[in-house]
Structures are given as structure tokens and as C-alpha cells.
Amino acid sequence: RYPSYTGSPELREAIAGYYARRFGVALDPNREVLPLIGSKEGLAHVLMALVGDGDLVLVPDPGYPTYRMGTYLADGVFETVPLRPELGFLPDLDAIPEETYRRAVAFWVNYPNNPTGATAPREFYARLVDLAHRYNFVVLSDNPYADITFDGYRAPSFLETPGAKEVGVEFNSLSKTYNMAGGRVGMAGG
Numbered sequence: 001r002y003p004s005y006t007g008s009p010e011l012r013e014a015i016a017g018y019y020a021r022r023f024g025v026a027l028d029p030n031r032e033v034l035p036l037i038g039s040k041e042g043l044a045h046v047l048m049a050l051v052g053d054g055d056l057v058l059v060p061d062p063g064y065p066t067y068r069m070g071t072y073l074a075d076g077v078f079e080t081v082p083l084r085p086e087l088g089f090l091p092d093l094d095a096i097p098e099e100t101y102r103r104a105v106a107f108w109v110n111y112p113n114n115p116t117g118a119t120a121p122r123e124f125y126a127r128l129v130d131l132a133h134r135y136n137f138v139v140l141s142d143n144p145y146a147d148i149t150f151d152g153y154r155a156p157s158f159l160e161t162p163g164a165k166e167v168g169v170e171f172n173s174l175s176k177t178y179n180m181a182g183g184r185v186g187m188a189g190g
């Protein structure tokens with residue numbers, strides 16, 4: 001059958017359970033978890049909730065195209081933030097002008113990263129949460145590759161960062177971890 005718009009309680013509880021076990025992040029299954037028809041659905045739709053006419057969204061370059069497409073569909077504008085090898089393919093948070101931070105309503109991040117394969121240290125997320133609080137933008141963390149890591153490395157969730165839930169949302173997916181891209185099961189948490 002079609003599920004309800006908020007997904008079945010069992011699925012929401014399973015998602016909250018995964019976030020608790022895997023990341024130590026407490027999500028209320030009734031208020032802080034939303035199942036999605038694949039995470040891409042949420043990546044596009046979240047911008048309709050956040051972005052109005054001409055609002056600025058910061059997107060990584062290179063980056064998954066839906067961050068930009070969702071911005072177009074919401075009548076927003078985007079600026080690209082370069083990911084350079086010298087900085088481990090992290091955005092240079094110090095190089096972004098203060099005026100840009102003030103105008104931004106949302107900032108996309110995606111680690112482990114597609115297409116570079118880069119990962120983000122916890123300090124990077126802490127810095128970003130701090131900036132989001134200071135300049136009042138929303139951090140949108142796209143984290144479908146959290147469990148596709150190697151050599152003992154365990155990727156964190158952005159939501160592990162103190163204060164993250166107040167300023168951000170994380171998207172995740174069964175597409176990569178469980179190799180079930182055709183099943184279209186994703187989630188938003190935060």
C-alpha cells in the first residue's frame with residue numbers, strides 16, 4: 001500500500017534506531033525523522049520549505065546536481081563553493097565573505113563526498129555549526145555514503161555535532177549502504 005506522508009511508525013522507529021546505534025544521535029521518531037522516496041526526494045523538496053524568491057543557497061563544486069536543481073525549482077539562487085584538493089576537498093570556510101554568509105539561507109555539505117571520496121573531520125562540522133548559528137543559515141548534510149568507507153574509517157553524522165539539530169538536517173539513504181537504489185528508501189533527520 002501507499003504509506004502515509006510521514007511514513008510508517010515502524011520505519012521511523014527503525015531509522016531513529018539506526019541513528020542511535022550507528023552515530024549515538026537521538027532522534028525522536030515522531031518529530032525528527034521523515035522517510036523519503038529516496039533521499040533525492042528530500043534534497044529537492046527541503047529547498048521548497050526553506051528558500052524563497054532569490055534566496056541564496058551555497059552548493060559545493062563539484063557536487064550532486066540536485067542541490068542546484070532544487071534551488072532552481074524553489075526560485076532561489078545558488079553560489080558555488082569550490083572543493084579543492086589542497087584543502088582535502090573541504091570548502092574553505094574562511095574564504096567565504098561575511099556578506100555571503102549573511103545572505104545564505106542554506107549551505108549544502110556532503111561527506112563522505114561524491115565525487116571526490118573525501119571525508120570531513122568533526123572539527124569541520126563544529127565550525128560549520130558555529131557559523132550557522134552566527135549567521136542564521138541551515139546546514140543541509142547529504143550523508144548517503146556514511147557506511148561506504150574503508151580501512152577502518154567510520155564516517156560521522158553531521159548530527160553528532162553539538163548544536164547541529166538546531167541548525168541543520170541530515171539526509172541518508174538505503175541506496176548505497178544496502179545497494180538498493182531502485183527501492184527508493186531515504187530519510188531526513190533533524
Ligand SMILES: Cc1ncc(COP(=O)(O)O)c(C=O)c1O
Nearest residue numbers: 038039040064114142173175186
Ligand atoms: C551525493 C548523493 N546524494 C544523494 C544521492 C541520492 O540517493 P537516493 O535518492 O537514491 O537516496 C546520490 C545518488 O547517487 C548521491 O550520490
